[in-house]
Amino acid sequence: MTAIDLGLPALGGLDDVPTTEEPGKAKDYKSDQEVRWCPGCGDYIVLNTVQSFLPSLGLKRENIVFVSGIGCSSRFPYYMNTYGMHSIHGRAPAIATGLATSRPDLSVWVVTGDGDALSIGGNHLIHTLRRNVNLTILLFNNRIYGLTKGQYSPTSDQGMVTKSTPMGSVDTPFNPISLALGAEATFVGRALDSDKKGLSEVLGAAAAHRGSALVEIYQNCPIFNDGAFDVLKDKDEAASRLIPLRSGEPVTFGPQGEYAVVRSGFGGLEVAATSEVATADIVTHDPTIDDPAYAFALSRLDDQTLTHTPTGIFRQVQRPTYDDAAREQVSKARHDKPADLQAVLTGNDTWTVS
Amino acid sequence: MTTDDSTALRASRSTEVTRLERVVVRFAGDSGDGMQLTGDRFTSEAAAFGNDLATLPNFPAEIRAPQGTLPGVSSFQLHFADYDILTPGDRPDVLVAMNPAALKSNIGDVPRGGTVIVNTDEFTSRNLTKVGYESDPLSDESLEPYTVHHVAMSTLTKGALESTGLGKKDAERAKNMFALGLLSWMYHRPTEGTERFLREKFAGKPVLAEANVLAFRAGWNYGETTESFATTYEVAPASLPSGTYRQITGNLALAYGILAAGQQSELPVMFGSYPITPASDVLHEISKHKNFGVTTFQAEDEIASIGAALGASYGGALGVTSTSGPGVALKSETVGFGVMTELPLIVIDVQRGGPSTGLPTKTEQADLLQAMHGRNGESPVPIVAPASPGDCFDAALEAARIALTYRTPVFLLSDGAIANGSEPWLIPNVETLPDLRVNFATEPNATDGSGEFWPYVRDTETLAREWALPGTPDLQHRIGGLEKQDGAGNISYDPDNHERMVRLRQAKIDGITVPEATVDDPTGDASVLALGWGSTYGPIGAACRRVRAAGLPIAQVHLRHLNPLPANLGEILAAYDRVVLPEMNLGQLAQLLRARYLVDIISHTKVAGQPFKAEELADTFTDIITSSNGKEGHL
Incomplete structure (x- = not known):
């Protein structure tokens, strides 16, 4: 097979989307529909954060589209006063791929959940990340099926007792960040629903990324999995569990910075006491490292128990996007050979009957 | 040389x-x-x-x-x-x-x-x-x-x-x-x-x-x-109608029909597909013609291929997907989503022997009921079926007309026999192709004076909803798979609204304008009608010629539109003593027509992976014509 160097330029994720001098305020992004998530649901905070954040992009509101799948979080588009499509269970990345490929002037956002993205839609998620379609994917991970009333999900803890697993789930959970990195994702980030500032920062970088940006949002389900992430929100616990990733800075955490991330065997990473390691051994965070092994090692610090949970941007690298490349082929073909339908229909081998 | x-x-x-x-x-x-x-x-x-x-x-x-x-x-x-x-x-x-x-x-x-x-x-x-x-x-x-x-x-x-x-x-x-x-x-x-x-x-x-x-x-x-x-x-050379001819296969004609639909609608085409026999050649051909503004997307699976096509339709492209029977099974949920969101979409099904993987390289017409009914809920979808390799071109344009005019998924049912079979094709003059241009919504249309855009306000004649493209100022709206409030398009669980919307979606499809069926009855005194659809046109037509050559009268009607059916079909069926319907399935159209028109159709079926032979159909028709038992007792 012949390989062709596509020679595509690196651009920002929103470069083709029309901007406005008057991007409006958060309230302009609220639709007239009554929000119907359960009281206390983490989705409310994420919705408010996104509505507050979007004006900062300075985009024309009509050029923003939210596409979702099925599940509690997938009701999201109904509450946004943008264009929106509440699609089919698991299929939002596929539908958004068609939209983003045919419309570079749109800022396309996918809203999905752990069941939607990782179970029924797992195939579309990995292939979308692999292709690097210019989309921002918000994965609301509450580690449970909420809309169907409380069955275990692909991110639920092993042994979790739910309606469908009265003796405990025997499934091994996915680590969504590891999965995305294994699928060649070019941008992977994580934030907590309750952390408005941290989430906004990750969202800003994700939107500016040209290519598929996956943002995992730890989101509390107060009905079926309440408190799943409480240890990360507890004042006493959080500081020694959360590992904030800041580009260019040493990866240290703890109330007094007493923990640090250092290299371990086989190219992995591990947590050590800052006082016991040389400063030079502490990893300086760089999400732009081309080798995904580093970001993968970061993702493996978290073993589902939330003992060490990195947040922020794990990986942020440039790679040509599927949609740019697909459009480039069409535009090159049009430039090289104007469409002549009559000539195509006629072909090269004709005969005439008089 | x-x-x-x-x-x-x-x-x-x-x-x-x-x-x-x-x-x-x-x-x-x-x-x-x-x-x-x-x-x-x-x-x-x-x-x-x-x-x-x-x-x-x-x-x-x-x-x-x-x-x-x-x-x-x-x-x-x-x-x-x-x-x-x-x-x-x-x-x-x-x-x-x-x-x-x-x-x-x-x-x-x-x-x-x-x-x-x-x-x-x-x-x-x-x-x-x-x-x-x-x-x-x-x-x-x-x-x-x-x-x-x-x-x-x-x-x-x-x-x-x-x-x-x-x-x-x-x-x-x-x-x-x-x-x-x-x-x-x-x-x-x-x-x-x-x-x-x-x-x-x-x-x-x-x-x-x-x-x-x-x-x-x-x-x-x-x-x-x-x-x-x-x-x-x-x-010797045949005396065909005058003009310039080329040889064409059904899959090639289908691909050209899609290119033509893009040109005539002046819309970019998003062609999403997943390799499957015997439909892959349509993808291969279309991917050679990106200069027509066509994007081809070879997806990770059948579901993604139709999803991307529908996503592009939402953005104002002509979404098209092609597959065969097993692929249709996987795409069904998205077809239903297209019915609910009322977006244009062409679903090409090049039928092969089934069920399951069946006979990938052999022909059959057994996906009719899948196309007609293979979705959850009341989910009507128009169906167009080409009669010959060359006819695939016109059928693709017709499918595009219906999809764009009525904002609906449309099934195009080809099959293995015409996909790979070829015939001389009178090359159409592109000047004579239909105008398929559409109007997108540009203004708020809410009927309550709110100044909003309501996605489910319908054209009174076609019942098609307005198509507002993302990027259009002031028309921000949300659509989705949940039941829609008539007009405004917001989520609605109201029982009366659901009743109305189910009936509206059905009425829209039932009301699609399709050409009347034409009867070929040279002697005008036939009492037996040979009815067919899709690729059986050739053998049925050849069998009718043989029967007539033997001095027996027989009428022939061939259906291109299977949903909705031509308005005059009931009248035609009632005009004949007997109607015989050969199909390469176990009588799927016969079942639909019996239910719809209460006509005792004689279903003649074959599922051998091969087209009917003219000889066997001529024998069947002759038996029916010459049997003296009246309407009862045959077969």
Whole structure:
């Protein structure tokens, strides 16, 4: 097979989307529909954060589209006063791929959940990340099926007792960040629903990324999995569990910075006491490292128990996007050979009957 | 290669020339013998000569089944004539059998007195044993009813190619061109096209080009110089309607129809697909024509391919997806989503034998009920079915018209027989193609004076909803799979609203304007109607001709629109004493029509992976016409 160097330029994720001098305020992004998530649901905070954040992009509101799948979080588009499509269970990345490929002037956002993205839609998620379609994917991970009333999900803890697993789930959970990195994702980030500032920062970088940006949002389900992430929100616990990733800075955490991330065997990473390691051994965070092994090692610090949970941007690298490349082929073909339908229909081998 | 060399193939003949109206030739050999290419070239020669023609390729699903075995046999049948024909022919007048397996699996179709040309080199005891011949059919009496020509094609080809320096194995591969050359001589075919084709095909390998041309000429010269063939045959050009023609397969015509739909609608086309036999060639062809503003997306699965097409439709493109039956099963949920969101989408189903993986390379019409009913809820989808390879072009444009005008997914049901089969095609003038341009919403349309855009406000005539594209200021709206409030389009669980919306969606599809069905009843006194849909047009039409030629009246109606049905169909069905409906399924359309019109349709069905033969349908029709039992008691 012949390989062709596509020679595509690196651009920002929103470069083709029309901007406005008057991007409006958060309230302009609220639709007239009554929000119907359960009281206390983490989705409310994420919705408010996104509505507050979007004006900062300075985009024309009509050029923003939210596409979702099925599940509690997938009701999201109904509450946004943008264009929106509440699609089919698991299929939002596929539908958004068609939209983003045919419309570079749109800022396309996918809203999905752990069941939607990782179970029924797992195939579309990995292939979308692999292709690097210019989309921002918000994965609301509450580690449970909420809309169907409380069955275990692909991110639920092993042994979790739910309606469908009265003796405990025997499934091994996915680590969504590891999965995305294994699928060649070019941008992977994580934030907590309750952390408005941290989430906004990750969202800003994700939107500016040209290519598929996956943002995992730890989101509390107060009905079926309440408190799943409480240890990360507890004042006493959080500081020694959360590992904030800041580009260019040493990866240290703890109330007094007493923990640090250092290299371990086989190219992995591990947590050590800052006082016991040389400063030079502490990893300086760089999400732009081309080798995904580093970001993968970061993702493996978290073993589902939330003992060490990195947040922020794990990986942020440039790679040509599927949609740019697909459009480039069409535009090159049009430039090289104007469409002549009559000539195509006629072909090269004709005969005439008089 | 000079022109002089070429004319050398038009040497004077010492043989007797017989004029024929029509001939059916079948090339059969091992999957690796190049029978499809040989058939294709012989078809092109017939087309270039001006015959009417129809073809039927038949090949195994395996890429290379074990050599020399019965499952590995690949064949190509061509029917060419000096008048307009409708089918690839029931039985071959001439069978070219490249090995014992090809002979064994095809001889049963050759009528007594037919001609059989065999490659004797392959009739070794090992090859005979492999296919279960206990004695050599070339020397026992089993081929007595036929005129058999023994030709050592492999040996002769190797001999002719000695000068090329090719190894024996490579040289022998050109034996299919030897066979083509021999047949081209027998039927006075023009040869320039084939030689040109071979030189272009092997442009990068001049030795192979030369070898194939030499083998082709060797075959021709073998006929010319040996005396084993006493007769050659001429089939005069057919008097088809005047105009410029080309040869076309159904899949090619479908691809062109999609390109044309993009041009005529002035919309970019998003063609999402996943490889599947026998539909993949549509994807292959369209992907060659990106200069038409067509994006092809080979997705990770069937579901993503239709999802991307629908996503693009939401953004203002013409979304198209192509597949076969198993793929339709996977796409069904998205088709239903398209019904709910009322977006244009064309779903091409090139039907094959089912259920499940079934018979990937064989034909069937058994996806009709899947297209009609294969979704959850009340989910009506229009269905268009082309009648012949060339008709696929018009059917694609018609599917696009319905999808765009009524904002709905549309099924286009082709099948394996017309997908790979070919026929002469009167090349359409693009000036005469339909205008498919659409209007997008530009203004808020809320009927309550709120100044908002309501996505489910409908056109009063077509019941189509407004199509507002993302990027249009002030028309921000949300659509989705949940039930919609009539007009405003917000989520609604109101019982009366659901009742209304279900009926509105049905009424929209029922109200699609489709052409009336036309009756072909030359004598005007037929009491039996032969009804059909899709690719059975050819055999049904040919059978009707035979019945009429025997002096019996019969009427024919062929349906292109299966949902909605033509408005006059009920009246037509009621006008005949009996209606017979041949289908390559177990009576799917018959079931729909019986339920709808309460007409006791005689369902004649066949699911052999092969098209109907005109002969068997003519017998069936004749039986029905001549049976004196009135409406009751037949079959």
